[in-house]
Amino acid sequence: MRNAALVLGIIAGIWGMLVGFFGYGYTEFIDHFGEIPDLAEQVDHPERIRLFGLIAPVLAIAGGAMARSVALVGGGLLLASAAGMYFAFGYGVFTMFPIAMAGLGGLLALAARQPDPH
Known part of the structure; x- marks a missing residue:
């Protein structure tokens, strides 16, 4: 189960990085070039997008990497x-x-009480 948590965490982090890059880029693009009504409008909380676009994928990668040991x-x-x-x-x-x-x-990492058998 720890190996599965490791793989899922790293994949989630990489995919989350792509979402974070797009979210950050979109909010910066709208700030720089302005809104286009009914096509490209600024989100309600651009700082939330920017902050969690960085933090959430890093937490996923770190959590996946730690799933085997802790x-x-x-x-x-x-x-x-x-x-x-x-x-x-x-x-x-x-x-x-x-x-x-x-x-x-x-959930898999939390459920893994014992180390995986080899």
Whole structure:
């Protein structure tokens, strides 16, 4: 289970980085060039997008990396990452996979009481 949490966390973090890059870039683009009515408008909380676009994927990668050695901490970081992605970006077509992978990885890491058999 720890290996599965590791893989899910790293994949969720990489996919979350793509979402974070796009979210950060979009908010900066709108700030620089202005809004286009009914086509490209600024989000309600651009600083939230920018902050969690960085923090949530880093938490997922760190949680996945820690899942093998310190499963409880890794699982907590993965669950925090899933919550952060949902809080910043909501649930949509591009966020459903990193949220689900980070959440499942967190649950698997928390459920892993014993080290994986070799």
